[in-house]
Amino acid sequence: MSTEEKCTYIIVNRISYAGGAEQIAIKSALYIREIGFLVTIICISIEDDDLYNEIERSGIKIIVLEQRNYLSKGDSKDKYEKLWDQINDIYNPRIEIFIKKNIRPGSIVLAHKIRGFSPSIFKWISQLNCNVLYTTHDYEFFNYNAKIISGGYLSKLYYLLFRIKYLKYIDKILVPSQFLKNEISRIYKIDKNIEVLHNFIEDFKYKEGDIDRQFALGYFGRIEDIKGVKEFCAAAANTERKTIVVGQGSILADLKEEYKNSHFLFTGNVDKEDVLNYMRMTKVVVVPSLWNETFGLVVAEAISCGCFVLVSEFGALKEVLNLCPNRGRVISKSEIVDKSKFSEILKETSDKVNNLYINIDMLTISNYHKKLMELLDNVKIG
Missing domain, CATH: 3.40.50.2000 (Glycogen Phosphorylase B;)
Incomplete structure (x- = not known):
């Protein structure tokens, strides 16, 4: 299958370079588009208009999951209300309709930091016969109220539910370090389908001694x-x-x-x-x-x-x-x-x-792209 026939969706919570996950997701999208893939970014919010314009000029389509799709208000400052909001959206039919309407069956989906989406998106995407590669930098794959459940029975219950209900829909889990791979294997009791894909840093073009180290x-x-x-x-x-x-x-x-x-x-x-x-x-x-x-x-x-x-x-x-x-x-x-x-x-x-x-x-952006392409080339479409 040619690259133009491969349709890739990048799911990330915001259009911004403010966070490491967002930077990796967006730079990956730009690179994948540059080599010929059809790319669509699905996000919750747009926080950088200049970056948004740059992405659109590259030929990438951007689709925003608007607040009206949520059952909850989503703007609460109270941590327990936020947790309740998340529970409300676990099986939110509006988000399910949105996902199934905007993702083409048989595509590749790269999900990065999906806070704000329902964790059930993995199930819905799988029902579209898509392949899911999920990048995480955290132990809690989805939860954005980690302080509430950290430690004790609630934490163990969360890990158990995620392992039973959602991990089976993820084809590959991408993590930035061997340490996190080992921890996820230990916590979720899984020993396969986890790949280490180190974060990248920008290439520096400065020569020795060009700045005084004050x-x-x-x-x-x-x-x-x-x-x-x-x-x-x-x-x-x-x-x-x-x-x-x-x-x-x-x-x-x-x-x-x-x-x-x-x-x-x-x-x-x-x-x-x-x-x-x-x-x-x-x-x-x-x-x-x-x-x-x-x-x-x-x-x-x-x-x-x-x-x-x-x-x-x-x-x-x-x-x-x-x-x-x-x-x-x-x-x-x-x-x-x-x-x-x-x-x-x-x-x-x-x-x-x-x-x-x-x-x-090992941490150059070119090496990151090389490994990412190896993963994409090994994905069986459909």
Whole structure:
């Protein structure tokens, strides 16, 4: 079958580059269209008009699942009302009609971060004799109220129901790391149809030594307790090294107040280009997460920017670091939470800098596209 005969649908919750899942979904759509596939994006909302126009110019059709298709209001701020909204939409006949009306039978469907759709879309798409490849960066494949069900019997019930009711309709599960593959296999009791497809980073075109590295230490990411940024700031304050903290989050204001007269620069939220520029100005990037990261894009970006990288032992961070040996080291939770130990580690490494911009072969966008095409070529249509 020629590429023009292959009809591919990309399901993602919004048209935006704000999130990693959305970026991967949209760049995949643009590439698949470029090589000749017929591509349609189905989404919940459009948040970037310029990106929307770029997608349309490429020849990709965009279909929006409008709010009127929902049984619930969908705008509640209360977490329990949100959970009830989701339950209402599990078997929402309006979404079923929408899906079956807009997806051509016998197509390939790539689903990314389907929050806002009913989990029953997997069943409905399967009834159209389509092949489903589902990309997830999370343990909970669909649930967007993870805090409500995390731990205990509710969590176990969720995993059990998803495994029984929906996994059988998914042909391939695509995950960004071996760590997440192992976790999903363990949680859902499945050992096949899971493929590792590493996230990609943009190719850098900067030469060695082109920017002065004025910051000894840097943190890049969400400013939240689970990210270990509070422990990082406390330890960095002891080093008296110039430190930059890039990102937005619930504890940013508190940290800015606590370290307002010190050697810290808190940038708040900045766009992607500025993030990378600040990274190139930093010698050592620290990723001290205290929870299981399912990938760790900032690790790869920091290495590509020539930084030395310190990563915690949680999740896939070590896995990403190992893609490019000798560019950093792993620090344990006990070292992170002990301010004196953490400070000593930061002092020891703050003068290290690789100062060599490289592309990590396994994480280039070209390699991502190559592996994606291998998966699509192996899909049996219809």
